[in-house]
Amino acid sequence: MNVPAVDGPTFLKRISQLRAEVWFDGQKIDQNICEHKAFKGILKSKARLFDIQLDKKKQGFMTYKSPLTKDLVGTSFLQPRTKEDLELRRLTIQEWAKTSGGMMGRSPDYMNTGIMALGTAWDIFQDKYGLNIKHLYENARENDLTFSHTFVSPQVNRSLAYYEDSEQPISAQVVEEKSDGLxxxxxxxxxxxxxxxxxxxxxPVGGKQIDEHFVYAFSIPSNTPNLKFICRESFGYRDSTFDHPLAARFEEMDTIVVFNNVFVPWERVFLYKNYETASKMYEETKFYPFLLHQAVSRQVVKTEFLLGVAQLIVESIDISGYQHVQEKVSEIISGYESLKALLLVSELQAKEDKRGIMIPDAAPLYAAITSFQRLYPRFIEIVQLLGASGLISIPTECDFDSEIRPDLDQYLQGASCNALERTKLFRLAWDVSLSAFGGRQTLYERFFFGxxxxxxxxxxxxYEKDHAISLAKSLLDMD
Ligand SMILES: Cc1cc2nc3c(=O)[nH]c(=O)nc-3n(C[C@H](O)[C@H](O)[C@H](O)COP(=O)(O)OP(=O)(O)OC[C@H]3O[C@@H](n4cnc5c(N)ncnc54)[C@H](O)[C@@H]3O)c2cc1C
Known part of the structure; x- marks a missing residue:
């Protein structure tokens, strides 16, 4: 059996050859991006995901036979037809999430899931565009392609009355329709x-779609001419994984995307000017239930990771005897168990749609995501409250390699670990809860899903509330 699911080195080679126009700190990157200081950590971590997918011990659930070629392809592309398929998807997502403690929000499975969902209901897109989304899905699956995405317009004016009428476009829009594309x-x-x-x-940008020039959807290669990615500052300030255990590995970077008269061929477009399709595409493809199933699967792992960090802090300075400490850690335990239960219920209550696709129940998944937007900042607060000054008494790797080492060994030892082990742990807790990387993680969990x-x-x-209303009414009318 052939294996088109790529391995790590193949993935890195592909990305190094991409040469997209990426601007970082005032300069256009013209070196191999896989070796650039701001990207090498995340790209190496992503490459590892592909190797894990092909690991002989994991291949059994992380890949499946392509319906097109019978070759092995990644399970994150699997269109589930049974509850067992949904379970396979969850196991795959969580296997990848474990490698980063859920810190890689945009591991490839996130958008693979979105494209998989769009591909389930390609027939609802206008005739000539429907096949484009089908091809996009199949091509992505067969070649294990990776995707970033955008559906937010620039944050210029968010008042309800605002309507963009500037001479030069701000929010990306169609400025010309040509015979061969947009x-x-x-x-x-x-x-x-x-x-x-x-x-x-x-x-499509959600919310107001007053003007048809904004009603479009497509996918294009990141190296398409006149397409520019403007990076923020990198939060991976140091290469040392001792100093920045998370940022050095999982700093993903966020970019503003600029289309400077970008040509999009028709075969890449799957929605244009059609308000009706724009409004029903997410519902018909079950885009959100599937993305939520991916996101909550990752968040369960992230919560488990935070629970581990919190408990290790507790043990390292022996504060487990205090009731408020137990209560704080039990808050994370309760969050973890609740999220896990909601995820499993979504699978238990999954239903087959008219296309034979098994759709996870969205209601418990929405409960999970809306709770997590509040729970995650609270979990981070708990890590801060438990770690206290330990979160900033964190010498670096170079300090440990210097002549002050005996001082560090003496004064930074823990109740159950030596100074080096304690510092490593507290640097991890700092990177989760206080560093620029950690701050972005909190903002991410608050906003990435909207x-x-x-x-x-x-x-x-x-939310369908009739069952609750009937119950309440039945008690009202009781003799
Ligand atoms: C770290 C990070 C990574 C992200 N990655 C991606 C990505 O890869 N792809 C992508 O497409 N998006 C991404 N996002 C964007 C994310 O989808 C948006 O942050 C989210 O949809 C909110 O939009 P906004 O940031 O423009 O906030 P805004 O809509 O500008 O909201 C700002 C404030 O105004 C309030 N507000 C605005 N409009 C209304 C309204 N109509 N009613 C009530 N209140 C309102 C909001 O409640 C909020 O308090 C990312 C965001 C973050 C923080």
Missing amino acids: IIKGARLLATQGGITDEILVL DPVRLSTGYYNG
């Missing part, structure tokens, strides 16, 4: 890993 000009936010994935998926306010509003409005 010309796009303007910007989009916020592509995590922009410029370091094979392609970028551009989806504004918490509007997400909760949508949950409230979409």
